[in-house]
Amino acid sequence: MKRHDSLSTLPQSLEEWVYTLQVEKMPIFSHTAGQIYSALDDNNKGAMELASIILQDPNLTAKLLKISNSPYYNPSRQKIGTVSRAIVIMGMQLIRELTLACSFFESILSSANKECANREIAKAIHSAVQARELAVSMGDKSPEEVFVAALLMNVGKVAFWCSNSPAAAKIQELLKVGVNSLDAEKRVLGFTLEELGGKLNQSWRLGGLIEAAMTNKDTNDIRVKLVRLSEKLCGALEIGEESKELMDCVQELAGLSDLSKEQVKAKVSLSTLKAVEIAQQFGAHDASKYISKESIAVTEIEPKISETQFDYKNLQLQILQEIALHVSGAIDINILLEMVLEGVHRGVNMDRTLFMILNKNRTSVIEKISLGWSKLSGSNKIQFTNEESGRNILFHGLESKNGFWAKPQEHPSLYTAQIVKHMGKHECFVFPVQIEMKPIGLIYCDRGVHHRPLTIEDFSIVNHFVKQVQIGLTLYRIRH
Structure with missing residues (x-):
């Protein structure tokens, strides 16, 4: 052609x-x-x-x-x-x-x-x-x-x-x-x-x-x-x-x-x-204006809102309210995870966000939900193992109690060849998702596309969203 x-x-x-x-x-x-x-x-x-x-x-x-x-x-x-x-x-x-x-x-x-x-x-x-x-x-x-x-x-x-x-x-x-x-x-x-x-x-x-x-x-x-x-x-x-x-x-x-x-x-x-x-x-x-000559509802075109003008705090609050509303009723685990991931991705302005499940043998994690990862689709799920010499950022974060803020300069050994190949070498957050204090998966997020810096406030907000998953999973287990 x-x-x-x-x-x-x-x-x-x-x-x-x-x-x-x-x-x-x-x-x-x-x-x-x-x-x-x-x-x-x-x-x-x-x-x-x-x-x-x-x-x-x-x-x-x-x-x-x-x-x-x-x-x-x-x-x-x-x-x-x-x-x-x-x-x-x-x-x-x-x-x-x-x-x-x-x-x-x-x-x-x-x-x-x-x-x-x-x-x-x-x-x-x-x-x-x-x-x-x-x-x-x-x-x-x-x-x-x-x-x-x-x-x-x-x-x-x-x-x-x-x-x-x-x-x-x-x-x-x-x-x-x-x-x-x-x-x-x-x-x-x-x-x-x-x-x-x-x-x-x-x-x-x-x-x-x-x-x-x-x-x-x-x-x-x-x-x-x-x-x-x-x-x-x-x-x-x-x-x-x-x-x-x-x-x-x-x-x-x-x-x-x-x-x-x-x-x-x-x-x-x-x-x-x-x-x-x-x-x-x-x-x-x-x-x-070509639809009706008689009555035209005049509406000004909304100006584009720059990133600095956008009210992320309001969006975070709105999404947290929707999550709270969802867990107060019949909880759907998939919807809960989608909402939390959307809260992290949109509410904290991340470029790439990922929820991964830990396998039964606890030797690998596989992608379940991904946002911003255009290369991930259908059967092309990415998977990370813990069989390399030395631990990587994902498994290190999986075992951390309150989440892990990974930085290439400070944690070079955790950026293994497997991580660099699939994710690059970016500053990121990794939070464990747990049931009864045992990890079942993790949430990863970074700004590896536009390379905006991460902040302590970002870490705190992502941590808060992840805790909503913990609350929802606990309530789900109690009710079922």
Whole structure:
């Protein structure tokens, strides 16, 4: 496959376009989409794996938690401060779909958006909200799946117009002289943007309802019809609220949903206003103005908060409160460990955080949960043994009562070849996780990516988080 190192070099085939958009324009989405669907398709994986995927990306984590706390997705207004708790309260399916949508917009909004790009983004969000709200009215088993299917059904158009390719200008020239969009796309590209979307879908292995909506134009499947009708509805709304096209859509949706035409029209109007809010929550501020000309909720784009401005103490307190709430009820050990690891990773601003289990023979530890370790995935778990000549930092920390602050300059012999190979030679904290004073595993954390110094306050806070594991494990044993 030919690599296009310059965006001014126009790909020559459908396959080259897919490669360019995947590798050069939307690599984050390509990677995240594959990981998310892999986690959900594998019966051996679950909430822990999904949380780990999300937490690898700080921007994605922040955006997901912001949306999870919005009235639209969290009408009960339960404060959610951790990805782990978001999954517990909202469910894996909804979090998966929201994560996919967030990662999608995180990728495309980094491009130089122009009018066509924003119009396509607006149409995608508007269609998704309309589809979801109608799905809820129809008692659909998973309205979130309908939302994402409608959102990504025209992914080819959105990705293309956000690519800032010279081909976009050529297509626009043809559109201005009256050539219809399909003919213009074929003349310039040799294929339609709908075909491009289908290939991207295959490459990202999205499957399910998204693929069905893309490929099954003539079908009796109600959910596919709903997705496609929602897209058609948004196109009709652009023509006019009294247009024949809109009335035809309303009539079709009324027949599909068993709602009256008046009820459908009322729901469509309300959903349009919701779509503006959702667009802004996803960060698509420029696109939101194309959803509704009548009522635009003006929201200023939030300024990026620097690391020094961020209130880590407040985040630490919030996560500790969520951990306390969890251990006061039915304790799930995996969720408890996820929350604690998230508290250490995000709350103490660590680059890499790891929970490892000690084997029965007490001769090795193996990775169970990892954050910030992109090389660790699936079966590629790292394992450390204590069979080298001399002890290493992990086993030294495992036997320490109150944790161990390892420093390469002060403890050179503990940085064995095995440690240096898999972790590097970084200052770090290692805390034992114990049951009845016996270690069963450990929590490791460092700032080995950005090389910020560790402090005594950091050590104390991490120690406090680790003690929450001890408390939870003790309570679990008492109750069981």
